[in-house]
Amino acid sequence: MPQPDPSIFQDLLPLYEKYMPSFASFENIAVQEQNLKNISQGLLDSNCFQNLELTQVIETKDYSPNDYLKLLTTLSPYIALDPTVRRQLFDELKAVFQARKIQTIPTQYICAAHIAQVKPPN
Numbered sequence: 001m002p003q004p005d006p007s008i009f010q011d012l013l014p015l016y017e018k019y020m021p022s023f024a025s026f027e028n029i030a031v032q033e034q035n036l037k038n039i040s041q042g043l044l045d046s047n048c049f050q051n052l053e054l055t056q057v058i059e060t061k062d063y064s065p066n067d068y069l070k071l072l073t074t075l076s077p078y079i080a081l082d083p084t085v086r087r088q089l090f091d092e093l094k095a096v097f098q099a100r101k102i103q104t105i106p107t108q109y110i111c112a113a114h115i116a117q118v119k120p121p122n
Contacts, residue, residue, distance in 0.1 A: 001075060002061065002107035003027055004068070011096055019089040020077065029058060032110045042113060050117035056112040067095035068105045 004008060005049045015109065016024040027035075034103045036054060043049050069090055078086060096102070 001077075002063075002109040004072065005106045008102060008105055011100055011102075012093060015089060015092050015096065019081070019092075023077065026088045028088065029108060029110065031068060036110065036112050043114060048119055050114040050119045052114065054112065054114055056110050058108065059111055060108045063107060065094065065102060065105060068107075069091060069093060 003026065004012065006028075007027055013024060033056070036056060040052055040054050043052055072090070072093075078089075081089065097105075
């Protein structure tokens with residue numbers, strides 16, 4: 001999931017603590033890479049897969065505040081929010097962007113794919 005620049009994330013942190021506490025911590029690329037390694041290990045530990053390959057690319061993208069909010073509407077954790085809560089969160093995010101005169105939101109994220117073969121039954 002694209003994470004905004006740490007300085008912008010700090011401005012948004014009170015809103016995430018209020019509306020989405022599980023998202024109230026910044027995950028830099030190193031943390032995201034460790035999460036992917038943990039997923040890989042879990043797949044291998046399941047003994048259901050073999051020949052696991054992890055392909056990943058680090059991407060950066062700048063968004064306007066409106067485009068960033070549009071992006072958030074497509075992500076499952078935001079879709080899962082109660083519609084009233086989601087609208088309040090987005091309104092408050094937009095207000096922070098305007099109050100802080102944020103015109104560009106730099107983001108960084110990992111695009112990744114796990115590819116594995118299912119192990120044949122013993």
